[in-house]
Structure formats: structure tokens, C-alpha cells
Amino acid sequence: PARARTNTATRTHEHVYAxxxxxxxxxxxTRMRTITRTRTNARTRTNAPTRTHARLHAPTHARTHAHTHAHTQAHAHTRTQIHTHSENETENFLQ
Structure with a gap:
């Protein structure tokens, strides 16, 4: 009886551990995602809705986008040198 009791306890303990x-x-x-979420979703959460919203209102804010593009070109930004934007691509400039 004592051996059976030990066996049952061991089996229960094994089940609990499993x-x-x-x-x-x-x-x-989930725990790792909490660590990553601070860095990754800080960018994704902030930029993705803003970028989509800006692209949605690109005709409305055409002057703002044109000024941003001119400002970037005026400073000869590295981004402007790498990515060349044509004039009709002004709404894609924020991407």
C-alpha cells in the first residue's frame, strides 16, 4: 500500500510537471513578444496608421507634401539620393 501510494503521488507529480x-x-x-513589442510595435503602431491616414488625405495636403519634398531635396538628404521620387509620386513620399 505504501508503494502504491508513492507511485500514485509520483504519477500525479509527473502530470503536474508535464x-x-x-x-x-x-x-x-507572449513573454518574448512583450520585450519585442516595445521596440517593434512602437514604430509599427505609430507610423502605420499615420502613414495610411496621410496617404488617404494626400490630395487635401498636397501643399504640405510638396513642401516636405522640396525641403528634403533642398538639404540633399541621403534618402532623396537613394530613392528618387517623381512629381506624381508625392503621396508616396511618406512611405
Whole structure:
């Protein structure tokens, strides 16, 4: 009886540990995502809606975009040197 009791306890303990191991492995991406979210989604969350919204209102803010493009070209930005934008691509300039 004592041996059976020990066996049952061991089997229960094994089950608990197996369950905990599954739970930990399942929650590890969430824990890592919390660390990554600070860096990655700080950019994604702020820029993606703003960029989409600006592209939506690009005809409305045509003067603003033209001024931004002229300002970038006036300073001979590295970005302007790498990516050449034509005049009709003004709304894609914010990308």
C-alpha cells in the first residue's frame, strides 16, 4: 500500500510537471513578444496608421507634401539620393 501510494503521488507529480511544462512553452512567445513589442510595435503602431491616414488625405495636403519634398531635396538628404521620387509620386513620399 505504501508503494502504491508513492507511485500514485509520483504519477500525479509527473502530470503536474508535464502540464506546467506545456503551459510555460505556450506562454514563452507572449513573454518574448512583450520585450519585442516595445521596440517593434512602437514604430509599427505609430507610423502605420499615420502613414495610411496621410496617404488617404494626400490630395487635401498636397501643399504640405510638396513642401516636405522640396525641403528634403533642398538639404540633399541621403534618402532623396537613394530613392528618387517623381512629381506624381508625392503621396508616396511618406512611405
Amino acid at each position: 502540464h506546467a511544462r506545456t503551459r510555460v512553452r505556450a506562454h514563452t512567445p
